[in-house]
Amino acid sequence: MKLDRKEILKSLETISVAGEGKNMVESGAVQNVMTFGDEVVVDLVLQTPALHIKKRAEVDVMKAIHEHVEQKAKVKVNIKIESTSKKPEIKGKAIPGISNIIAVASGKGGVGKSTVTANLAVTLSKMGFKVGILDADIYGPSIPMMFDVEASRPLSVNVDGKSKMKPVENYGVKILSIGFFTQPNQAVIWRGPMASKALNQMIFDAAWGELDFLLVDLPPGTGDIHLSIMQSLPVTGSVIVSTPQNVALADAKKGVAMFRQESINVPVLGIIENMAYFTPEELPENKYYIFGREGAKNLAKDIEAPFLGEIPLVQSLRESGDIGRPAAMQESTPLEEAFEEITRGMVQETVNRNQSLPPTEAIKITTMAGCSAVNKK
Numbered sequence: 001m002k003l004d005r006k007e008i009l010k011s012l013e014t015i016s017v018a019g020e021g022k023n024m025v026e027s028g029a030v031q032n033v034m035t036f037g038d039e040v041v042v043d044l045v046l047q048t049p050a051l052h053i054k055k056r057a058e059v060d061v062m063k064a065i066h067e068h069v070e071q072k073a074k075v076k077v078n079i080k081i082e083s084t085s086k087k088p089e090i091k092g093k094a095i096p097g098i099s100n101i102i103a104v105a106s107g108k109g110g111v112g113k114s115t116v117t118a119n120l121a122v123t124l125s126k127m128g129f130k131v132g133i134l135d136a137d138i139y140g141p142s143i144p145m146m147f148d149v150e151a152s153r154p155l156s157v158n159v160d161g162k163s164k165m166k167p168v169e170n171y172g173v174k175i176l177s178i179g180f181f182t183q184p185n186q187a188v189i190w191r192g193p194m195a196s197k198a199l200n201q202m203i204f205d206a207a208w209g210e211l212d213f214l215l216v217d218l219p220p221g222t223g224d225i226h227l228s229i230m231q232s233l234p235v236t237g238s239v240i241v242s243t244p245q246n247v248a249l250a251d252a253k254k255g256v257a258m259f260r261q262e263s264i265n266v267p268v269l270g271i272i273e274n275m276a277y278f279t280p281e282e283l284p285e286n287k288y289y290i291f292g293r294e295g296a297k298n299l300a301k302d303i304e305a306p307f308l309g310e311i312p313l314v315q316s317l318r319e320s321g322d323i324g325r326p327a328a329m330q331e332s333t334p335l336e337e338a339f340e341e342i343t344r345g346m347v348q349e350t351v352n353r354n355q356s357l358p359p360t361e362a363i364k365i366t367t368m369a370g371c372s373a374v375n376k377k
């Protein structure tokens with residue numbers, strides 16, 4: 001069997017890379033096509049490290065050649081990532097010692113963003129990562145309660161002759177929250193610039209030490225405060241929490257649009273579906289889809305973002321939040337497993353995203369993703 005290179009190129013003109021209008025040949029994504037007997041090697045250059053786009057490009061190339069040229073051709077696709085000026089760039093000053101800053105956002109309030117943040121943090125810590133949470137929810141900082149440190153206050157420490165805030169620590173997670181600086185029950189009304197200043201201090205004037213992940217629990221919505229955080233902090237990526245309900249999904253979509261707008265350009269590492277279904281503790285097999293079914297999963301598909309997983313609505317998750325001991329700490333439970341799967345996905349997406357960053361950071365985190373806790377399935 002001899003394969004014709006021109007025919008192969010013609011077949012590749014029928015497909016495009018996800019997110020690009022032009023066909024693969026015209027857009028320059030196809031760099032080279034080589035044939036050896038019944039073998040074809042296609043070299044592709046993509047501008048995004050997103051795993052699902054790479055996978056889709058590979059499958060599309062194979063399909064096009066099998067359908068239009070030769071069904072039995074052995075197709076090999078080599079993919080190289082070459083970032084252009086459009087690539088997500090990290091803005092703001094790098095913070096020494098902090099490898100990845102992940103913004104957790106929701107769009108709508110009350111969908112469980114803080115609950116998810118707290119459980120992602122303890123899961124990352126159990127996996128061996130060094131983790132911090134910056135609770136930036138100026139309207140209702142709930143992280144101190146979820147970690148049972150409401151009465152604590154950050155101490156001042158001296159670092160290289162400068163006085164810095166030492167984060168409060170519990171369950172292996174370092175925490176700074178806007179809630180530490182307000183009285184309980186005091187309504188916090190911060191104007192955008194004031195809140196940004198306080199947040200900047202909690203990041204740049206704090207002694208976080210070495211962190212693999214700093215999770216930022218954002219306020220709900222897509223307001224000024226989000227814009228200033230995104231533009232002043234070197235945010236690696238964002239994670240969006242939504243329930244399957246339409247009103248929550250519409251707001252989650254706005255959140256995604258905010259992260260993807262040109263002036264912000266923070267990659268969306270994934271969508272998490274919270275309160276996916278209700279399960280009574282005594283009847284764990286029963287699932288009631290009270291907010292609708294798979295809404296956030298479908299949203300992820302629509303906007304071509306990874307779906308990281310779902311968390312059911314269970315009473316123990318609410319209770320553990322209220323008593324200040326995140327549910328994912330309880331071993332061998334379905335909730336622990338669900339959070340582990342989601343966390344592994346988030347780490348993997350961070351690794352993928354970091355392929356377009358300077359090697360030091362990417363290598364560091366890639367090595368850790370190989371650790372047994374992260375790979376455990």
Ligand SMILES: Nc1ncnc2c1ncn2[C@@H]1O[C@H](COP(=O)(O)OP(=O)(O)OP(=O)(O)O)[C@@H](O)[C@H]1O
Binds near residue numbers: 220
């Ligand atoms: N999967 C779940 N099952 C049961 N209860 C949950 C679940 N997720 C969250 N909750 C509860 O719902 C309430 C709201 O959750 P949480 O404070 O995490 O939401 P949020 O999105 O951070 O809210 P906001 O940012 O608007 O303050 C809390 O009481 C929490 O315990």
